[in-house]
Amino acid sequence: MQKISVLLFLTWVCFLFYAGIALFTSGFLLTRLELTNHSTCQEPPGPGSPPWGSQEEPRACWMASRFSRVVLVLIDALRFDFAQPQRSHVPGEPLVSLPFLGKLGTLQRILETQPHHARLYRSQVDPPTTTMQRLKALTTGSLPTFIDAGSNFASHAIMEDNLIKQLTSAGKRVVFMGDDTWKDLFPGAFSQAFFFPSFNVRDLHTVDNGILEHLYPTMDGGEWDVLIAHFLGVDHCGHKHGPHHPEMAKKLSQMDQVIQGLVDRVENDTLLVVAGDHGMTMNGDHGGDSELEEPEVIPQVSLVPTLALLLGLPIPFGNIGEVMAELFSGGENSQPHSSALAQATALHLNAQQVSRFLHTYSAAAQDLKDKELHQLQNLFSKASADYQWLLQSPQQAEATQQTVIAELQQFLRGARTMCIESWARFSLVRMVGGAAILAAACFLCLLASQWATSPGFPFCPLLLIPVAGGLGGAVVYVGLVATIGLRLDLVLLGAVAAMCSLLTFLWKARAAWGSRKPLATLLPLPGSVRLFLLIRLAAFFSDSFVVADARATPFLLDSFILLLVAQLHWEGQLLSPKLLTVPRLGSSSSTGLPRYSGAYALRLGVGLLLCTRLAGLFHRCPEETPACHSSPWLSPLASMVDGRAKNLWYGACVVALLALLAAVRLWLHRYGNLKSPEPPMLFVRWGLPLMALGTAAYWALASGADEIPPRLRALVAGASVVLPRAVAGLAVSGLMLLLWKPVTVLVKAGTGAPRTRTVLTPFSGPPTTQADLDYVVPQIYRHMQEEFRGRLERTKSQGPLTVAAYQLGSVYSAAMVTALTLLAFPLLLLHAERISLVFLLLFLQSFLLLHLLAAGIPITTLGPFTVPWQAVSAWALMATQTFYSTGHQPVFPAIHWHAAFVGFPDGHGSSTWLPALLVGANTFASHLLFAVGCPLLLLWPFLCESQGLQKRQQPPGNEAEARIRPEEQEQPLMEMRLRDAPHHFNAALLQLGLKYLFVLGVQILACALAASILRRHLMVWKVFAPKFIFEALGFIVSSVGLLQGITLVMRVDGAVSSWFKQLVLAQQR
Amino acid sequence: MKDTDIKKLLYAHLLCIFSIILSVLIPPLFLENFSILETHLTWLCICSGVVTAVNLVLYLVVKPNTSSKRSSLSHKVTRVLKCCIYFLMSCFIFHVIFVLYGAPLIELVLETFLFAVILSTFTTVPCLCLLGPRLKAWLRVFSRNGVTSIWENSLQITTISSLVGAWLGAFPIPLDWERPWQVWPISCTLGATFGYVAGLLISPLWIYWNRKQLSYKNN
Secondary structure (H helix, E strand, C coil): CHHHHHHHHHHHHHHHHHHHHHHHHHHHCCCCCCCCCCCCCCCCCCCCCCCCCCCCCCCCCCCCCCCCEEEEEEECCCCHHHHCCCCCCCCCCCCCCCCCCCCCHHHHHHHHHCCCCCCCCCEECCCCCCHHHHHHHHHHCCCCCHHHHHHCCCCCCCCCCCHHHHHHHCCCCEEEEEECHHHHHCCCCCCEEEEECCCCCCCCCHHHHHHHHHHHHHHHHCCCCEEEEEECHHHHHHHHHCCCCHHHHHHHHHHHHHHHHHHHHCCCCEEEEEEECCCCCCCCCCCCCCCCCCCCCEEHHHHHHHHHHHCCCCCCCCCCCCCCHHHHCCCCCCCHHHHHHHHHHHHHHHHHHHHHHHHHHHHHCCCCCHHHHHHHHHHHHHHHHHHHHHHHCCCCCHHHHHHHHHHHHHHHHHHHHHHHHHCCCCCHHHHHHHHHHHHHHHHHHHHHHHHHCCCCCCHHHHHHHHHHHHHHHHHHHHHHHHHHCCCCCHHHHHHHHHHHHHHHHHHHHHHHHHCCCCHHHHCCCCHHHHHHHHHHHHHCCCHHHHHCHHHHHHHHHHHHHHHHHHHHHHCCCCCCHHHHHCCCCCHHHHCCHHHHHHHHHHHHHHHHHHHHHHHHCCCCCCCCCCCCCCCHHHCCHHHCCCHHHHHHHHHHHHHHHHHHHHHHHHHHHHCCHHHCCCHHHHHHHHHHHHHHHHHHHHHHHHHCCCCCCHHHHHHHHHHHHHHHHHHHHHHHHHHHHHHHCCCCCEEEEEECCCCCCCCCHHHCCCCCCCHHHHCHHHHHHHHHHHHHHHHHHHHHHHCCEEEEEECHHHHHHHHHHHHHHHHHHHHHHHCCCCHHHHHHHHHHHHHHHHHHHHHHCCCCCCCCCCCCHHHHHHHHHHHHHHHHHCCCCCCHHHCCHHHHHCCCCCCCCCCCHHHHHHHHHHHCHHHHHHHHCCCHHHHHHHHHHHHHHHHHHCCHHHHHHHHHCHHHCCCCCCCHHHHHCHHHHHHHHHHHHHHHHHHHHHHHHHHHHHHHHCCCCCCHHHHHHHHHHHHHHHHHHHHHHHHHHHHHHHHHHHHHHHHHHHHHHHHHC | CHHHHHHHHHHHHHHHHHHHHHHHHCHHHHCCCCCCCCCHHHHHHHHHHHHHHHHHHHHHHHCCCCCCCCCCHHHHHHHHHHHHHHHHHHHHHHHHHHHHHCCCCCCCHHHHHHHHHHHHHHHHHHHHHHHCCCHHHHHHHCCCCCCCCHHHHHHHHHHHHHHHHHHHHCCCCCCCCCCHHHCCCHHHHHHHHHHHHHHHHHHHHHHHHCCCCCCCCCC
């Protein structure tokens, strides 16, 4: 009962945090208001009819069309330097030879031979740089907002005015071929369409070959006015191999042939546009807003108004791009005067349209700043007046024309800047409310964690009253909403419930506890923890520190570890007391045991530092730091060109895998649990090696997929589907086994040899203090224990029938370690091969940290058990550090999308939850592992008890012997101490959970505050908002993992109880 | 007795601070283009040398520890040699710790090492002067209730404040202010220097204010 109430209490606290996060998010991540207005031919954007009206030319709309047909070739991730003409900087120097340079020779040839018929621009892309966002921008000319980034793979039709809509309403036949994202964006808009699946980034050729099959026949057929071809091969090649792979050269050469073929076929009235939708980072992932790819030239959205006016269409209503004026200057033999006039006309139309949009938008929404809007309006009126004057007296000097053009451009640029700055509409009330709930929940964690271990913690009433309060609040809210007739908002409902239950809890807590003790004694964070938490939280408020978090976290972790070691030394726990009490002792008597243990803690600290540093080698750079180089070891082995290095790395990865396996088995062997005949241990003995084998085989297939002979291809494809699923299935079945029979002990019933003095290890020394008289449950238990013991004595005296049970002392942590290993293997499979080294380091690191922490915790024989704050915060810090060292960064372009294809090489069809699950598991693997492993913090000091005993009794070299005959010594109680005081055990688990939730919750609170305070910061969408989202998701994953971990411990506890009962029954018979 | 000791301590510390100030002010008279930021390594060498020299002089003049019974020449020589080895060892250990903390392994080795040297100068050299090359005495001084004189107490304070200063010096490195002193390891060396100076200033004052509570086992 108490166990369930502990779990429910933690769940309720998690719910409070979720409600706060949801409320804050709903206020912070609002989308831009999408206007559904459309531009039409009949309705010019402003007064002042264009010089050539619709009467003169029937096909012209706002402006006469210059081209009747367009071929738009979109090459996904076409970076500028892919297309750049290759010239060496110094004449004598040979060209730099990289696989992606100088492969698009056709562009260069055309630029040189027909300078008046070709232009090359470098375009600048606004974040977010996912393909769907870019397509939206490329057709509407607007700024897709941040929240859309999440819907990249479940895109919806574009509701705003866009080029495709304008084209179809002008009666043009639009033919599309390529990426099937367009199908969702523009359902039914194409007269003819050939869609190919886009999600499988490992497939370089399906989309491109599909396009090529239809491209030339369609062009020659003539049944089109606008032809759009969206090639994906270059992008997928970047994702799979990176830009430096020879495959990239092949792909780009293929694209070059395509362009050449199109150039040969286009006629004089046809415009050919070759564009990339976003860039590519040096790793081959999307990027677009980092320095590497697009130094400022023209904004990408400029293509929209330019294409619209060149084709004689109205500019889409919501466009904020600026026409490329140069393209309106007429042919090579047009006069400078008339060309400038044409440019001014195009710009003026564009400015009128933007002005109309701003006017409509500001009437519908209030997020644009009035002052800036007013300034822009003034600018526009002046430019417009000048333009009218220019029209009326056409023989103006060229200088005047240039001023008008400059004014118009200034207006357009100003409007665009304003939109970029202010396109995020925040709901301050919700943000403040969310932050308040988060803060209150953190406070509650702090309060309750202190309270939980004190005697007389009222579990049930404390749970029931707030839940009742929350439900009451929710019902009142629903009633209120129903009577007023508003729409029910689930987020608000949750927030109201959380608020009510929080208030009732605090009221209850005040009544029960607060009156007796001052508040200050309730908030006992130790100084070092407070300092480190403060530093960590303050770092969330600086964009530089958020960007540098991957380096700052190991720094803090290292400092924390050294501080722990120094504190241990300072408190005198590492040195012999002789050295401290008698100063200036001679050097002869110092080779005692405590010196050894002092060096032991120091060794642990240095080992931790070394592991942290090594893990830091697998570091991925955020895009904002161009000087930083990401680790080359993060890429999958398949992208390596050098075969020998690949084999070596593969060997290293397999060795890491085996080392992980061996370490876990050795640990279990060390505590003896491996000998147990229970099914989980059988699984560890046989299932785990099988999983490792499957993983290694899968890596071999994945890394060598390009080299296999064709006849084996089908087999390999099948195997790469089956193997990961088999490993995951094995892991799940292992976890099921563990849940079914979590007690891994070895029971020996048989002849009572004289050696086995300790019969039933946990009963070797029942504590007989008076302190536990207050508790009924332990008393009953102890009574039973005494009785049992007496009976055993009797049986022993009667005959040789005894029962010996080993490994009870590590029964909880054996289950935890097994569960963690079983979890780690499928997570490992989702990462690139070389991350397995980091996973090995992760296990090593947490092992060392647990030992170090245990060195500072005295073993309490009888509760209350506590886990110090230092331990919890170091654990949380390490989880964050591992997040970074597994090659993650809290930004969207850094997500490892390829994880979605592990076990599903052909993609997932239409389902989105499975890939989301896989990618999420990859991203938050470290959060999950550390959260599940959190109860180890409580268990480990008890484990180390045996170690200390053995160390003291045996010389260090003789450990093997010590392990062989442990039964000759008096066995330490170890984790059975926890079992001896079940009330304290449950309280300690609750406290541990609350402390961990507090440390995580404070971080999410700091992120929320940073995001809300700095919401007008330049970096808010690039740094703070992604950081907040990642922290929030990480918190959710961590809290779920924590609940799972605690549930597992409780399950083991329950199983141990029933196991005892069975034993008693067996003895009675 | 105590007050004169504290006064002595204060003067010794003021001399140390003065020497650091001199290490900034004097070299420009002899060296062209000298500035702390641009010719940082030169300054590091000079500062380290000056502080070491002043510490040695102070040790010889003040002699806070006169417990050395054997004073044969060979004993003295081994003692000096041991001190040198200890100093070098501490430089290497600091270097390793910096690398473990995230300093670049291959690039900027000289810079990192000189940082280790200057930090050793601020921490190890006073320890060597005061306590001699005996690790146990060091471990005793840096533990709770381990100090036995005001000199050791001030040693504790200056050493810890130098280390904390160096640690705090790492904080501005990730900021995007683009200042010349944000380059590794300039901010850290400056932090260590400021920490050392602060420790030198604070320790006499702290001892003076707490002189009633302080009681040393040897006194």
